[in-house]
Amino acid sequence: MSTSESQPSDRSGFRALMQNRPFAILWVGQIVSQIADKIFFVLLIDLVIHYQIPTFLANFSKASVMMANTLPAVFLGSAAGIFVDRWSKKQILWSSNLGRGIIIFMIPFLPKQLFFLLIVAVVESVLTQFFAPAEQATIAVLVERKLLMPANALFTTTMMGALVVGFAIGPVLLSWSAAWGGTYGGAILVGGLYVLAAVILALVPVKDDKPIASEHLHPWEDFKQGLRYLRKNRLLSNALVQLTILYSVFAALIALAPGLIETLRIEQGIDVQARDFSFLLSCAGVGLILGAAFLGQWGDRFDRWPLPLIGFLSMGLVLIAFFFAHQLELLLLLSGFLGLGAAFIGVPMQTLIQTQTPPNMRGKVFGVQNNIINIALSFPLSIAALLADITSSVRGVLLSIGILVSIVGIWAWRSTRGMLHDETY
Numbered sequence: 001m002s003t004s005e006s007q008p009s010d011r012s013g014f015r016a017l018m019q020n021r022p023f024a025i026l027w028v029g030q031i032v033s034q035i036a037d038k039i040f041f042v043l044l045i046d047l048v049i050h051y052q053i054p055t056f057l058a059n060f061s062k063a064s065v066m067m068a069n070t071l072p073a074v075f076l077g078s079a080a081g082i083f084v085d086r087w088s089k090k091q092i093l094w095s096s097n098l099g100r101g102i103i104i105f106m107i108p109f110l111p112k113q114l115f116f117l118l119i120v121a122v123v124e125s126v127l128t129q130f131f132a133p134a135e136q137a138t139i140a141v142l143v144e145r146k147l148l149m150p151a152n153a154l155f156t157t158t159m160m161g162a163l164v165v166g167f168a169i170g171p172v173l174l175s176w177s178a179a180w181g182g183t184y185g186g187a188i189l190v191g192g193l194y195v196l197a198a199v200i201l202a203l204v205p206v207k208d209d210k211p212i213a214s215e216h217l218h219p220w221e222d223f224k225q226g227l228r229y230l231r232k233n234r235l236l237s238n239a240l241v242q243l244t245i246l247y248s249v250f251a252a253l254i255a256l257a258p259g260l261i262e263t264l265r266i267e268q269g270i271d272v273q274a275r276d277f278s279f280l281l282s283c284a285g286v287g288l289i290l291g292a293a294f295l296g297q298w299g300d301r302f303d304r305w306p307l308p309l310i311g312f313l314s315m316g317l318v319l320i321a322f323f324f325a326h327q328l329e330l331l332l333l334l335s336g337f338l339g340l341g342a343a344f345i346g347v348p349m350q351t352l353i354q355t356q357t358p359p360n361m362r363g364k365v366f367g368v369q370n371n372i373i374n375i376a377l378s379f380p381l382s383i384a385a386l387l388a389d390i391t392s393s394v395r396g397v398l399l400s401i402g403i404l405v406s407i408v409g410i411w412a413w414r415s416t417r418g419m420l421h422d423e424t425y
Contacts, residue, residue, distance in 0.1 A: 014296055017150055022205050023142045029201040033097055034162030036193035042170035043186045044121055068121035073374035076129045084133045084363025092134040094202040096127045101194030108184035133366035140354045140362060141206060152350045153296025157289050229361055236356050238415045239349045240369055242308055245408055246345045247376040249315060252384035252401055257281060259394040267326060283335035291343025307348045312409020314341030319402030323395045
């Protein structure tokens with residue numbers, strides 16, 4: 001009997017999830033691990049500042065550690081997902097966090113040179129690529145089908161909450177840790193959080209966790225098998241495309257937000273700085289949290305609604321409204337609605353992928369998804385910024401993206417509406 005069969009069937013929403021002890025442990029482990037991820041990113045920048053690096057390389061040094069912590073996600077996402085099917089998901093969950101803790105604990109003992117910090121950033125990111133698809137695959141094992149919507153909503157809420165909280169409290173915690181641990185107090189703090197996450201995740205009782213993939217298959221054959229399956233399953237492919245577009249829009253917003261704030265400063269003559277773009281992103285994150293929480297608690301009542309269509313049209317209208325908005329307060333409010341619309345796409349599509357993916361393909365599919373999403377977060381950053389430079393109009397680029405997103409939303413609804421009426425997320 002699988003773990004999910006022991007859950008109560010007479011409840012729905014977050015209350016039923018909290019009664020599922022294995023899932024609750026996994027969720028707590030996710031919270032600790034996600035916060036550690038965000039503080040580690042702040043730690044990397046903090047360590048670069050303390051390292052002895054020529055002044056003319058200061059900006060390059062910061063960018064290099066960011067790239068070192070990002071590129072493995074682009075190149076290894078799919079490959080890591082292959083091994084999720086071959087290995088125990090529980091072992092991947094706790095060992096990847098333990099490995100990250102160990103590599104960060106090594107920072108005080110390594111030479112104080114940028115090269116070694118880059119190695120730490122790369123190894124930490126590589127281990128993260130194994131953790132992400134294993135986590136998604138474990139949710140599908142621990143949670144029964146009708147509770148996958150609130151489960152994904154809760155994990156999405158936690159991910160965005162960790163993003164906001166982690167970056168907000170990261171500098172404070174690092175300053176506190178430096179008070180008693182010196183320059184490397186932060187490494188001890190972050191390493192300890194990863195080890196704590198490993199201990200928590202080692203307590204998750206995951207049944208039916210034996211490797212499912214055929215032993216005779218080579219990893220490269222596994223990878224091609226996953227791609228063939230995605231090409232064959234049009235619904236799954238459409239869901240991945242919609243998630244890719246969703247994350248591309250967020251990447252474009254990240255790239256264009258500083259320019260939008262700068263444009264507002266020039267037009268209105270108000271006292272805002274380009275760095276205040278973080279407020280726009282925070283409002284979008286808050287909107288996404290609220291939308292995910294709403295779907296997690298009451299999403300089962302709207303399982304036959306065209307939620308992705310509503311989400312894409314909402315995001316499209318908000319992006320178009322950015323073209324006409326000339327007050328900071330209005331931009332912040334619109335950003336909140338943008339995040340709300342994003343939740344109506346991300347949560348149902350992630351749930352759909354889990355329900356449509358057979359157990360022996362989950363690692364491969366989630367690995368490809370992780371890979372695609374990281375690419376979607378990388379390339380639109382430069383493309384959107386380049387278009388804004390060429391056209392000299394940040395608002396014009398946002399208007400074009402808004403129209404495109406609305407068209408994609410209609411296409412997504414027409415492509416999946418038949419199956420959406422037959423499936424319960």
